[in-house]
Amino acid sequence: MDPRVTERRNPRTAEIDLASPLEIVDLINAEDRTVAAAVASQREPIATALGWVESAFRSGGRLFYAGAGTSGRLGVLDASEIPPTFGASPELVQGLIAGGHAALTRSQEGAEDKPDGATNDVNAAGVRTGDVVIGIAASGTTPYVRQVLVRARECGARTVILACSPPPPETLAAADLAIVVVTGPEVVTGSTRMKAGTATKMVLNTITTGAMIRLGKTYGNLMVDLMATNVKLKDRSERIVVEVCGVTRDAARALLVEASGSVKLAIVMSKLGLDAAAAREKLESANGRIRSVVPGPPPAVK
DSSP, X not given: XXXXXXXXXXXXXXXXXXXOHHHHHHHHHHHHTTHHHHHHTTXXXXXXXXXXXXXXXXXXXXXXXXXXXXXXXXXXXXXXXXXXXHOOOTTTXXXXXXXXXXXXXXXXXXXXXXXXXXXXXXXXXXXXXXXXXXXXXXXXXXXXXXXXXXXXXXXXXXXXXXXXXXXXXXXXXXXXEEEEOOOOSOSSTXXXXXXXXXXXXXXXXXXXXXXXXXXXXXXXXXXXXXXXXXXXHHHHHHHHHHHHHTOOHHHHHHHHHHTTTOHXXXXXXXHHTOOHHHHHHHHHHTTTOGGGTSSSOOOOOO
16 A cells, blocks of 8 residues: 555545546535645644745745646746736746746656756755745655755755645655645545645645735735736726725726836825825835725725
8 A cells, every 4th residue: 555645546436437427527526625624724834834935025035836747837836926916026936846847838757756856956046044945745755845845954945845645754854844735535546636736726825825915915805916917907906996095997097007007006196195206105114015004994895
C-alpha cells in the first residue's frame, strides 16, 4: 500500500467506469463537497501563513510558490492574478514550477525529481531573508518542492509546505509551517488535479486575498486597487466609484481620468474634495487604507 493518501483507491468510485454521465457528475460532485471541510480543518496554519505573507509584504518581502505539475500551475495561476486584481507589482507574488515556463502548458516528465533544478530556480529568483516560500505538493513527497524549501531556508526565507497527504519527515524538516489538507483518495486514483487541486486553489486564494485585504487593497469588500486593463474592469471601476461616492457614471468616469485610473484615489478625491496630488498624499500617509482617511464605513450592501 502506498502511504500517500492521494494515491489510494476510492471505494465510492470503484465502478465509475460503468456510470452514466449523470451518475459521474453526481459522484464527482459528492467528492468535491468534502473539500471545503478539509480546508477548514487547517484554518489556523492557513491564518498563520496569511500573517507571515502580510508581514513580508509590509517589509518589502515577496511570496514565492513552488510546485510541479498541477501544483506548480496553480501557484503560477494565483501569482498571475494578483497584479490585475489588486494593482500589485508582478514581483510581489511569483510562481516557480519544475521544468520552467514550458511546464505551464505541457507536462515536463521527470522535472519534479531533479533537486538541482529546484536549487537553480531559487537562486535565479533571488530568494532572500524577508521572503515567504510556499512549497505545494499534493502528495507531500515531490523532490523538487522539498529542495526548494531546503534552499529557500538557507537563503533566510520563511518556508511553508502545503500538501494534501501527510508529508514525510524530511519534507516537514524543511518547512517552518505545514498546511496539510487531507482530501482523501481521488475520484480517479492519483488524479490530484481534482480534489487536491481544488483544495490547493482554495488555500492559495485565501492566503493572498487575505494578505491583500490586510494591506488595505479593499474598502469593505470592494476591490479598490484593481487595474482597469479591459472593458469589464473599467466598468467595474466606474460602478464602484458610483456606489461609494454617490455620483453619476459620468462624474465617476471623470474622477477616474483625473486619478489615472486609480479607484482608491478617485474615492478619496471625491469624499474629501481633494485634487489627485493631495488625495495621494493622504493615502500614502495612511499606508493606502481608505478607512484611515475617509470617515465612516463604505455604503451598505443593498
